[in-house]
Amino acid sequence: MEQEIRQINFAFMGFGHVGRAFARLLINRRNWLLKEYGVEWKITGIATKSHGTCIDHAGLPIRKILGSWKRHSNLENFHNGPVCASHTDFIRQCGADVLFEMSVLDLSGQPAATYIREALGAGLNVITTNKGPISTHFRALTKLARLRDVELLYEGTVMDGAPVFNMVRQNLPATRIRSLRGILNSTTNYILTQMEQGTPFESALEYAKNAGLTEADPRLDLDGWDAAAKLSVLIQALMGATVKPKDIERSSISEETGKIVRAAVRRDRRLRAVARAYRQGGRVIGKVELQELEIFDPLAAIRGLSNILIINTDTVRELAIVENNPSVDQTAFALFADLVSLLE
């Protein structure tokens, strides 16, 4: 049976660890995409903050770009198309059907929200790992996507490659989420569980920084902003309430936290940075707080970089999903899973 081949063009906004891991995954799954979905793809544009921008409507030589990638690589060398005055100009000129938005977290959600709006407005589907714009501009962006009849997908914004949004949307029909709780930030969980074993705060933080685990600004992790942005996306996408990161009560971890961690261990309990959301009257309340948990609490068993999300529903009661020691490849997989949803 002859299958019609669909040609799809991709553009990348951002080409850091996640973008490059995703490009490698796309290459590895080229045959699979062709066989399962009859899809041939090319990357027609890559825009970055510090490595320049390139467009080639015939398709960029992505293997060559990856193969020769260095800290100071300049993408302009691969440019073969219209001159772009800005990133919004890039979006209009790149000739893509899908924009993968993978720029770094900024609490304001900008400039990423502007790029996503621009792309949706121009009729591009958008797939993002960026919790900044999704948490701060959820309603406006999802509404615009519906209006333009394109998709806005964001599985990678929470728990990397673990299917959170896709699981609820695709596997839990007619289900209302009453409340949820989890550990959503790997850096603070890593530091807390290191401190349990006696490692000082500074050494644990240093290790996390060197391993590339922290956000560009580690205060975003330590002050609970990263967890708050993720919780905000969960609340808006799964509980239907507009709760932005700034509406979420947060607590910070610091060197002082070490004492509380060790006191908890002496009582055979564990300190965890718990993100939770619950309904109160017609509202949803979101909090990221340090809680001392019983040793048998499923959150107490989450150590190191692992994450957990427990949802309480009116259909399957409590369901937990745990991601063990994720890496950048898991975030790249979230983009891939969203792409496959788009193709269905």
Place this chain on the structure above:
Amino acid sequence: MEQEIRQINFAFMGFGHVGRAFARLLINRRNWLLKEYGVEWKITGIATKSHGTCIDHAGLPIRKILGSWKRHSNLENFHNGPVCASHTDFIRQCGADVLFEMSVLDLSGQPAATYIREALGAGLNVITTNKGPISTHFRALTKLARLRDVELLYEGTVMDGAPVFNMVRQNLPATRIRSLRGILNSTTNYILTQMEQGTPFESALEYAKNAGLTEADPRLDLDGWDAAAKLSVLIQALMGATVKPKDIERSSISEETGKIVRAAVRRDRRLRAVARAYRQGGRVIGKVELQELEIFDPLAAIRGLSNILIINTDTVRELAIVENNPSVDQTAFALFADLVSLLE
């Protein structure tokens, strides 16, 4: 916008706790199914082992049947259609588009496998919670479904309402499962964790029996057959190898196990009935065995009736799914989730 209404007819094979909970769920979600999928449904047949059989092509009065249900109810009173000489005759006469097969576990997989084969052969979609026929006749039944271009769905065979098969199929594209491990049998886990706290084996088993937690024959739980049947379905559906329940090494729990449980607790460890599967050469090996686990093993944290499954993949590394204290409503939800997959 006018939506075309689809009329779908359901038949139930089995009308025990699960069947009745599913009927109630269907009634509760009637408006949702109409609104989201434009589907109107009726139940045209119910066949049971000890409550008789009834068919009515105009739709059985399901609210009335549920409302007046008693231990000795006889469904024949609601019969208004062709005479059925047998359950296979029922399948041919019931006029359904979807057969929900919910009869009790029998290790041979019979007679359920025959009913499912009969239904698929007659062009009915089949949705089942019955691990017996799926584990023993997986290849033949899935092949027949493909051949007849109908669906055979079985989410409820493992971990009740937690999305296992649907999650892997729908949310983890192009993913290979390398290995998996979990706690799949609630009864033995309940008994093991009760014995940890000093409850004698017999009392724990008695409680589980009275609460309706055990299989009709509790030896199916205690000797690992229930877990082996579930593991067999996982291996065949997710790892692509034909490993039947009889190919799975099992260990039993009994009064004697209490000593081992308490010895483990004294070492700050936990005894669990672990089901696991791994690849060896070109084969997949499945085992259900008692293992003494470190206190921080995610399986050690699973107490009471809860279940866990951890899959190790080539895309998202390790992902765990935990279902807390499921009840019959969760099994009913699995049937509902499969029904929604079918409608998509």
